[in-house]
Structure formats: C-alpha cells, structure tokens
Amino acid sequence: MAKTYCFINEKGGVGKTTSAGNVGAALSRLGKRVLLIDADPAARLTTWTQTGNGPTLADVWAGKTTAKDAIKQTAFCDVLPGDRNMALELVGANFDILRLRELLLPLKKNYDYIVIDTAPSLSLLNAAALYASTDVMIVTKPEKFSIDGIGEFYETFMAAKAGDNKKLNITGVILCDVGGRTNNAMINKEMIAETAKALNVPLFRVREDTKLGECQTAEQCLYDYAPQSKGAADYMEIAERIINKP
C-alpha cells in the first residue's frame, strides 16, 4: 500500500513543485512505483511534466472520468495532472474534504509512493490533501514569509489530525537554500533549523542550483536534463531517506 506524501507550505514560490517533482522522479529512478499528483490549480507540475493534454484531477473529482484514465506515464513517473478547474469546480458548499482520500484508495495498491504537490493557500483542497496523506514534507526557502507559511500550515495539520487522520506524520523539512548567503537568510535558516528540531524531524537541504529552474523551462525531468547536477544529488538523497525511513 502506497505511502502518501503531501508537499506543503501555505506560501508560494518556496520550492514545493520543484521538490515534489524531483523527489517523485528520484523515487522512481530508485525502482519504486510512484504517482505524482498535481493538486495545485496553477498546475505548474502538469506543465513541467507535459501532462496537460487530457483529463485531470478535476475531471476525476467531478466523476467525469476515472483516475486510471487520467493518469499519464512520463519520464518522471506516473502523473495525475491538474488544472485551474480544481479551483473553480471543487471549492463550493458541497466540497467533500474526504473525496481525494476516497479517490486514492483504489490506487494505493498500484504504487509504493504517492506524492502530492499542493497550492500555496489555506484552501480546502490543501486540507483534502492532508486528509488523504500519511506523511507531510514541509518545504521552505530561507525567507521570513516562508517560515510564517509553516506556522499557518501547522494549524491545518493539527485540524486534519484532530479530524480523522490521527496517524498523519511530518517526515521532514526541505530547505530550498536559494539566496542563502545573506545575513538575513542566515537568521532565517537558524529559525528553520529550530522549527525542524521542535517538530523532531530531519532538515533536508537542497543547494541552490540553476539546473532546477532550467529543467522546468525545458519541461524535462531533472534526471534526464542534468543527472550530474547538485539538485539531482540532493533530491536523490531525500528519496533515499524516504525509502530507508523506519
């Protein structure tokens, strides 16, 4: 049965999509069966993986098609794409917070890992992602607002735990160390290290690497585009830690 990892921070631009896509691809390169899910209406992961030309999670959610029909095989791993309709259709009075969990249930036997990329907002969709997950990976850059985003996430996390996902577990904090050499960034990195310590989880550092942005522009998997890059090595290490986690 797949472990389901939700990559989250209520702030945008912190490296969630970069981390979800690369960890998913790295797990796949290590021989695991992986499904990446784009649960962000901005659908950057969908663009990056070139999976935006068919049914999406929004269609599956609305019952118009099955997850099996929407999932695409890519150079990264299997991908369930998203689109902006997830914002338009899913958020309404009838929003069912357990729907994603129900949709994933029949898929779990087909995968070792399901990796969910989420939106940078305090949305019901993110709450649904937390209800559907077994594990959370917090993603941050060394910036004040990213750290604030961790605090905001924590409230949603506790709500999901108090709801009916009591076993939900925080696996670690990924620090995308962009612009990390300034004094301000150093102070923020201290705070992030303290946060990881307080949560009693490991802190994974991903070094600044232009290849990470380049492979997104090229709409390619990093492990094809720049397999020898620092980013490829750092994300591979995170994937190994996920696999070896007791």
Ligand SMILES: Nc1ncnc2c1ncn2[C@@H]1O[C@H](COP(=O)(O)OP(=O)(O)O)[C@@H](O)[C@H]1O
């Ligand atoms: N370690 C890194 N080195 C260089 N650029 C990075 C790194 N991590 C993320 N980025 C860049 O930061 C930007 C925001 O990342 P993204 O994953 O889209 O954030 P989010 O999904 O949280 O909005 C992207 O342009 C991405 O390429």
Ligand SMILES: [Mg+2]
């Ligand atoms: Mg994103």
